[in-house]
Amino acid sequence: MLRALIFDVDGTLAETEDLHRQAFNRAFADLGLPWHWDPALYADLLTVMGGKERLAHYIDTQHPADAGALHARAPEIHARKTAAYGALVAENRLPLRPGIARLIAEARAGGLRLAVATTTSRPNVDHLLAINFPPGDAPFDVIAAGDEANRKKPAPDVFLLALAGLGIAASEAVAFEDSAAGINSARAAGLPVLATRSAYTNSHRLDGAFSAVSDLGEPGRPHRHIAGLEWPGGVVDLARLIRWHGALDGQGAALQALTSR
Ligand code: XBP
Ligand code: MG
Numbered sequence: 001m002l003r004a005l006i007f008d009v010d011g012t013l014a015e016t017e018d019l020h021r022q023a024f025n026r027a028f029a030d031l032g033l034p035w036h037w038d039p040a041l042y043a044d045l046l047t048v049m050g051g052k053e054r055l056a057h058y059i060d061t062q063h064p065a066d067a068g069a070l071h072a073r074a075p076e077i078h079a080r081k082t083a084a085y086g087a088l089v090a091e092n093r094l095p096l097r098p099g100i101a102r103l104i105a106e107a108r109a110g111g112l113r114l115a116v117a118t119t120t121s122r123p124n125v126d127h128l129l130a131i132n133f134p135p136g137d138a139p140f141d142v143i144a145a146g147d148e149a150n151r152k153k154p155a156p157d158v159f160l161l162a163l164a165g166l167g168i169a170a171s172e173a174v175a176f177e178d179s180a181a182g183i184n185s186a187r188a189a190g191l192p193v194l195a196t197r198s199a200y201t202n203s204h205r206l207d208g209a210f211s212a213v214s215d216l217g218e219p220g221r222p223h224r225h226i227a228g229l230e231w232p233g234g235v236v237d238l239a240r241l242i243r244w245h246g247a248l249d250g251q252g253a254a255l256q257a258l259t260s261r
Contacts, residue, residue, distance in 0.1 A: 099216025
């Protein structure tokens with residue numbers, strides 16, 4: 001029985017990654033570092049999940065001669081980036097992606113529970129939810145974020161944390177992701193995954209998702225179907241998701257993993 005939906009944040013709930021990129025650049029400028037991450041470079045750096053890990057990778061690969069001193073400054077750089085990200089989310093009034101608010105409302109009306117499983121830092125989640133849900137009405141029962149997990153995606157840790165927080169088995173939930181690392185993380189936790197491509201994951205293979213679409217769609221604003229399970233009218237709706245999930249044999253059915261086109 002489907003009892004919960006578990007959402008990734010960056011690229012899934014909202015198109016956040018370019019604000020992360022801008023936040024890094026603001027932190028570099030504020031701290032007098034002559035660095036600028038353009039979209040192409042950031043797309044490459046996004047293969048490293050976790051902003052702190054991404055920054056460390058950049059230092060090691062682009063500034064190895066000064067790595068020691070720069071790594072010592074990394075906590076300050078990342079803290080400044082997180083503060084800048086919060087300001088950018090507020091300045092941009094960053095909206096949720098198509099269909100996210102609708103499916104969340106359907107799930108709440110249907111008595112399902114909701115969780116977040118994200119590599120991003122917790123303050124970043126709080127900022128995004130604060131501008132998209134009324135105070136005191138944030139929909140998530142569990143938020144598993146950032147360093148709470150021992151290992152970042154594609155390790156399953158953060159999805160396992162979300163399942164533990166919900167007190168349910170992987171066979172009772174569906175995960176929503178936008179990236180190859182995120183899909184692999186959720187699959188490693190035993191979760192079926194619905195993939196919605198995002199701006200920075202356009203080139204990602206979505207292998208392992210049971211359905212891959214451009215976004216969740218809205219009535220009258222259909223998504224583009226990419227692979228796997230199709231959705232009438234181009235809209236991912238809870239009723240069809242429950243029917244699909246109910247058809248699994250319930251004993252950890254081997255999902256039809258897909259190769260993306
Ligand atoms: C996306 C990430 C995060 C963000 C940056 O996480 O990899 O690292 O890019 O946020 P997800 P931090 O897709 O799992 O939401 O700098 O706080 O890590
Ligand atoms: Mg993501």
